[in-house]
Amino acid sequence: MNGLLIVDDEIQVQTFFSYLLRKKDIALSFAGNAAEVSAALEKSTYQAALVDLKLPDSNGLDILKTIKKRMPACRVIIMTGYSTVKSALEAIRLGAEDYIEKPFDDINELEALIDSLFTTPATQRQTDLIQLAEQTGFIIGTNPDMYNLLSLAYKIARKNITVLIEGETGCGKEVLARFLHEASMRSSQPFVGVNCGAFTETLLESELFGHEKGSFTGALHSRKGLFEAASKGTLFFDEIADASPAIQVKLLRVLETREFMRIGSEQIRHTDARIIAASHANLEQEVERGRFREDLLYRLNVVKLVVPPLRHRKEDIPHLVRHLIRRQHMNENIFAPETLSVMQEYNWPGNIRELANVVTRALALSDGESGPITPDYLPASIIKQQTVSFSQAIEQPAQKNPVPQLSLEEYVEEWKHELLAQWQNGHSIDLPAIMERIRELEKTIGTAFVGRALKESWGNQQKASRLLNISVRKLRYLLHEKGK
Ligand SMILES: Nc1ncnc2c1ncn2[C@@H]1O[C@H](COP(=O)(O)OP(=O)(O)OP(=O)(O)O)[C@@H](O)[C@H]1O
Known part of the structure; x- marks a missing residue:
């Protein structure tokens, strides 16, 4: 018995x-x-x-x-x-x-x-969890902390409690929120996400609560807000720390009473949406700094799940890379083992989003070649080489098996991404390295514009200097400085 x-x-x-x-x-x-x-x-x-x-x-x-x-x-x-x-x-x-x-x-x-x-059997739960994670595109890998986090998420998913997810940018907070939704009793209902930093205060208010026709200039039709759209499902507030003080008060009221009104209406509406909020900033610190309401944090933080940064679970990188390749319907073993080793050395300030960008970029640069993807296809910042300057990119003849080179747009994008990741990371700040990257940006952009002007003027320095709005002397000086 x-x-x-x-x-x-x-x-x-x-x-x-x-x-x-x-x-x-x-x-x-x-x-x-x-x-x-x-x-x-x-x-x-x-x-x-x-x-x-x-x-x-x-x-x-x-x-x-x-x-x-x-x-x-x-x-x-x-x-x-x-x-x-x-x-x-x-x-x-x-x-x-x-x-x-x-x-x-x-x-x-x-x-x-x-x-x-x-x-x-207790193991059945484990099997169900792994299957559901796979279905929702959440790769677990072998890191035990990630497994424990997901296991806790799985257990609380069916409870109707508000969840706060914290973690650095790009580490998978939204994927975890989707997993919580899929594992909940609400999985057949909508999952609606909103990035609180992506809207002005007025637009966010209208987005969340909806509005009646004519309630403000441009409100040509009545519109449901997200609290209504997600009423039986899950409403995911990304970057909750970016919500303005006025929006924070309104959110608190809805969390307390489950009631709200559309802009321009006095009719009280009810929402049953399950709230999941995410933040890359530590909300307790934001409260201490007076930027986030303590009472709202209390309401949101019934359960807090903290997603570890990728650098604390580097053993998961090969699993994630294979998943990201599969997502593009390619051979999941196309990355050479030494490429994966180089990737495991790097600290990934932009976490899995940065990893996904690097994988996509490498696949695009290899352009369907059948051979393995070598470390040459990784960005310079990862293989610890100086980023190839744009002028070299223009002037150098194509080499056999070249180091992949960045367009100016890609370079600036990558630069911005790295810097923002450092900014949002908040743990270890290497100011000298940041200043060095700023000088590198200045030099690379300057070189790129000089190179373009010279190209457009077929090497005529007079014309090029006019295009650049500098003197010929200054242009010669710059070219000399860049070793030409
Ligand atoms: N465990 C995981 N398995 C597979 N893919 C993942 C995982 N975690 C994150 N990703 C992928 O990484 C990218 C970033 O994830 P996500 O948007 O969930 O991060 P985030 O922490 O919410 O980012 P942000 O702070 O910028 O809002 C997405 O492309 C996502 O699919």
């Missing part, structure tokens, strides 16, 4: 479980404090346990640790009130299988959960 230990000091709860499970093939035992738990563990073996977080003489987390130490295979469910959801998540980190909120308002769900403890 299956053994189930109920750890709760309330007699009514014990009576409730005796009644609920009376017809099941389950041997029920009860314990109301730490000593009774120890005695119960001495007497019998349990396949599962339901543990209340709040006990008179001890903490449910300590009970969980005791059970897991004495009976590692025992599957533990934590029972918690809403105010202790954070501790329940800590319990999941410590090995609890799941948590349920008290009072139990869905008895069928509770019964199904208890049944599943005895019928569904």
Whole structure:
């Protein structure tokens, strides 16, 4: 017979479980404090346990640790009130299988959960998680922190709680939000994302709450906002720290009351959207700096998931590269092993987005060649070479197996990306290296324009200097400086 230990000091709860499970093939035992738990563990073996977080003489987390130490295979469910959801998540980190909120308002769900403890193997959840991650394009790799993060996300996905995701730019916050949506009961409903930094305050307000026809200049039609569009689904606020103080107040109100009004309307509307917010900035620090409302953070931060930066999980790089290649329908093994090694040496300030750009760029430059992609196809900043100057790019004859060279647009884009990633990273700032990159940008842009003017004037320095709005002397000086 299956053994189930109920750890709760309330007699009514014990009576409730005796009644609920009376017809099941389950041997029920009860314990109301730490000593009774120890005695119960001495007497019998349990396949599962339901543990209340709040006990008179001890903490449910300590009970969980005791059970897991004495009976590692025992599957533990934590029972918690809403105010202790954070501790329940800590319990999941410590090995609890799941948590349920008290009072139990869905008895069928509770019964199904208890049944599943005895019928569904624990490994089934793992398999489901991996399959769903694959379906949503979330590559797990082999880093244990990433697996634990996803496993926690999977467990909380079905709860209707607000989730805050923090992590550096490009590390996968939105992909994680999509995974949460897909793993939730709302997966058949819309997932709607909005980047709070991409709109002016007025536009963001209209985007979120909608507006009535004629409510402002240009409002030619009535329009639903995202709170309505995502009402039964998930509403994802990307870069929440960029929301203005006025928008923050309005968001707080909706989170508290679940009600809002379209701009230009007095009709109160209701939303059931599940809110997930993401930020590359640490919101606690933003609160300290007076840039983010503490009460809004409190509402958003029911559960916080922190996505580690790619440099802390470099072992995942080959998995991610193969996934990014597959996404472009190409042979996933086209990157030479030494190329992957070089990529694992680099720190990826722009995280997976930067990795995706580098992979796309290398594939484009190799232009369908069948041979393996060598480190030559990586940007200079990754192979730790000076970026090839634009003038060289113009003047040098094509070489056999050339180092891929950047157009000015690509160079500026990459430069901007690297600098912004440094700015947003906020951990280790290497100011001398940044200043060096600024000087490099100045030199590269200057050289590019000189090269273009010379090309357009067929090498005539007089004409070129006029095009550049500088004197011929200055042009000669610049050309001399660049070693021509
Ligand atoms: N675990 C992952 N598996 C596969 N692809 C990923 C993973 N994480 C991120 N990516 C890819 O990296 C890119 C950036 O991811 P995403 O937009 O989720 O990052 P982000 O942290 O939300 O970025 P930002 O801070 O700029 O909003 C996307 O192309 C995404 O598909």
